[in-house]
Amino acid sequence: MLGPIGVTGYLLRRVLQAVVVLLGVSIAAFLLQHLIASGPNLARAIIGSRANSATVAAFIREYGLDRSLPEQYLAFLWQLLHGNMGYSYKINESVDAIVAHDLPKDLLLVGSSLVLALAVAVPVGMMQAAKRNRAADYLATTTSFALYSMPSYWLGLLLIAAFSIGLKWLPAQAPQAATITGVLAQPRALVLPILSLALVNYAVFSRYMRSSAIEQLAEDYVRTARAKGASRLRILTRHVLRNALIPVVTLVGMSLPTIVTNGLIVELVFNFPGLGLTFFNAAQSLDYPVELGITVLIGVFTVVGSLLADVFYAALDPRVRYR
Amino acid sequence: MSADVSAVLSESPQHERLSDDRATKDPQWRRVLRTFEENRLAFASIGLLVLIALFCFVGPLIYHTNQVETSLLDANSPPSSSHPLGSDNLGYDVLGRLMVGGQSSLEIGLAVAIISTGFGALYGAVAGWFGGAADAVMMRVVDVVMSMPMVLVFVFLATVYRPTLPLLIVVLSLLSWLGPARLIRGEALSLRTREYVQAVRSMGGGSRRIVLRHIVPNAMGTIVVNATFQVADAIIALALLSYLGFAIPPPAASWGGMLSNGTNFLLDGYWWEIYPAGIMILLTVVAFNFIGDALRDSLDVRLQHR
Numbered sequence A: 001m002l003g004p005i006g007v008t009g010y011l012l013r014r015v016l017q018a019v020v021v022l023l024g025v026s027i028a029a030f031l032l033q034h035l036i037a038s039g040p041n042l043a044r045a046i047i048g049s050r051a052n053s054a055t056v057a058a059f060i061r062e063y064g065l066d067r068s069l070p071e072q073y074l075a076f077l078w079q080l081l082h083g084n085m086g087y088s089y090k091i092n093e094s095v096d097a098i099v100a101h102d103l104p105k106d107l108l109l110v111g112s113s114l115v116l117a118l119a120v121a122v123p124v125g126m127m128q129a130a131k132r133n134r135a136a137d138y139l140a141t142t143t144s145f146a147l148y149s150m151p152s153y154w155l156g157l158l159l160i161a162a163f164s165i166g167l168k169w170l171p172a173q174a175p176q177a178a179t180i181t182g183v184l185a186q187p188r189a190l191v192l193p194i195l196s197l198a199l200v201n202y203a204v205f206s207r208y209m210r211s212s213a214i215e216q217l218a219e220d221y222v223r224t225a226r227a228k229g230a231s232r233l234r235i236l237t238r239h240v241l242r243n244a245l246i247p248v249v250t251l252v253g254m255s256l257p258t259i260v261t262n263g264l265i266v267e268l269v270f271n272f273p274g275l276g277l278t279f280f281n282a283a284q285s286l287d288y289p290v291e292l293g294i295t296v297l298i299g300v301f302t303v304v305g306s307l308l309a310d311v312f313y314a315a316l317d318p319r320v321r322y323r
Numbered sequence B: 001m002s003a004d005v006s007a008v009l010s011e012s013p014q015h016e017r018l019s020d021d022r023a024t025k026d027p028q029w030r031r032v033l034r035t036f037e038e039n040r041l042a043f044a045s046i047g048l049l050v051l052i053a054l055f056c057f058v059g060p061l062i063y064h065t066n067q068v069e070t071s072l073l074d075a076n077s078p079p080s081s082s083h084p085l086g087s088d089n090l091g092y093d094v095l096g097r098l099m100v101g102g103q104s105s106l107e108i109g110l111a112v113a114i115i116s117t118g119f120g121a122l123y124g125a126v127a128g129w130f131g132g133a134a135d136a137v138m139m140r141v142v143d144v145v146m147s148m149p150m151v152l153v154f155v156f157l158a159t160v161y162r163p164t165l166p167l168l169i170v171v172l173s174l175l176s177w178l179g180p181a182r183l184i185r186g187e188a189l190s191l192r193t194r195e196y197v198q199a200v201r202s203m204g205g206g207s208r209r210i211v212l213r214h215i216v217p218n219a220m221g222t223i224v225v226n227a228t229f230q231v232a233d234a235i236i237a238l239a240l241l242s243y244l245g246f247a248i249p250p251p252a253a254s255w256g257g258m259l260s261n262g263t264n265f266l267l268d269g270y271w272w273e274i275y276p277a278g279i280m281i282l283l284t285v286v287a288f289n290f291i292g293d294a295l296r297d298s299l300d301v302r303l304q305h306r
Helices: A005-036 A039-045 A051-064 A069-081 A095-130 A136-149 A152-166 A179-182 A187-217 A220-227 A230-256 A255-270 A275-284 A290-317 B002-009 B014-019 B028-038 B040-057 B093-132 B132-147 B150-160 B165-177 B178-191 B195-201 B207-216 B219-242 B255-265 B274-298
Strands: none
Touching: A005 A290, A005 B132, A005 B150, A039 A051, A069 B093, A095 A136, A095 A179, A095 A187, A095 A230, A095 A255, A095 A275, A095 A290, A136 A187, A136 B040, A136 B274, A152 A187, A152 A255, A152 B093, A152 B255, A179 A290, A187 A230, A187 A255, A187 B132, A220 A230, A230 A255, A230 A290, A255 A275, A255 A290, A255 B150, A255 B219, A275 A290, A275 B132, A275 B150, A290 B132, B002 B028, B028 B274, B040 B093, B040 B274, B093 B132, B093 B150, B093 B165, B093 B178, B093 B219, B093 B255, B093 B274, B132 B178, B150 B165, B150 B195, B150 B255, B165 B178, B178 B207, B178 B219, B207 B219
16 A cells, blocks of 8 residues: 555554553553552561561662652663563562563463464354354354353363363363473373363354454455356365454454453463463562563563554555555 | 344434435344344344343242341252252352342443443544544553453452442443444544535534534444443453452352352362352353344344345
């Protein structure tokens, strides 16, 4: 549509928007935290309600809690720009170190479940679109609706009830190793967490895929291809699939917040030692640096995900204009 | 049953307004009706929801149980003649609790859907109509809230407040208006360039009139479909909140609270504390999703001509 300058301008503006959103996320999270507790209250919540005033003062000085909120926030931001996300109040570890050993485990959990979900959802969604409103379509729709309509923790617990308690095939708990290699060393324990998250994501993706493919089937180029004598299978695999995938990829990018939330629930159900579990524990124990660091990290993933989805969409669909 | 459907559907003003816009010999409400007749799943879903609502709101008038006082001597008892679906860990009768819990789940679901879709639609319509800097600022606010981990907000609220029905409605609405805001903004962006909107403007119609009288009513199809899905999503989100420890405290109940409480007893084999509540959530959410899907299909003109 536009020349390379238009594209560059579009990208620049999108990246700028992303930066603004990330600043907004970090400010909002920072303010929320300090509304719960700050200063001596926070210090006592962390080191114990009976800590003497000297200890409290030392804690406040060490973490710079005596400064004004804008000062504290700017200090956090300054350190963040230098790649330092702070030091945990509770566990004797820097947030960088926590992220470094937890993030690979999450990438494994979320990544493999996404791949698994897409690998099943794309062909099933195509099949449903091709056989719209027939028995196979109803069956697949009902399955994905049932999966979609279950609270994700219940799905996880149903799998535990069936495969761990009933059949005794698989462990009910995720690998408890601290490192990614340790986690990978227990593949059997990984099956249920990955399967739960994959089923939740499958439900969403197959619905997207079905309606996207149905929309494509109504397009003129399908009629043209049919008129030219192309077989149904050829139309589906050569023409419809590619075009139907474009909105699905965008929707996958857009649904990252949901994927993150469900990932966290699955981590809680299976006690999977990832960032989600760490985040949940940090949020409950007022471990602000860990909480804030992971919030910003999730924000980065969400924002970059939707940015990539948009760019990808614009790149694949020549009709999209850069506005 | 079909009389019910048309009564419900003809309440939304889109049908008259859109019908002169599109094929007049096949008015939209008739098309919606026909889709429901063809789509048996959606049709059955409406029947199912009526049954569920009767169960929750009329059931307690027939089946009397004490859902306020605990009876610990009677706790965790399996289904019997005195407790058809057993009792939970506090001794509450599960069948009676399903009715009471269903009331709050349905009320929360519907309230959240109305509030979040209403507010989100208005927000999106305003952003899309004004465009430019206002749009940029308003949509960045949406992006920020959307990129915040939901759990952070939950834990904040759980620390500061005690969960009550109105608070849960507010919390869930705060988290669910973002989707409709984005959707309706997209519609508003395309509607603002239409001739009739331009005509209103040239005749001196103010922004307020254009947004409320023209953009929102014309986006009503999208809004109604979205609201249907929002009910389903709110009931699921309520269940997740309960699991994260932000549930309505007893003696009040919700299906989500019953389910997450019941899952503590997975290893004890107290299935009656898990499955009834889970199945009620499943059926209700599936029904709302089926109806939303059918509505969307029937309002999508392009899919009609095939």
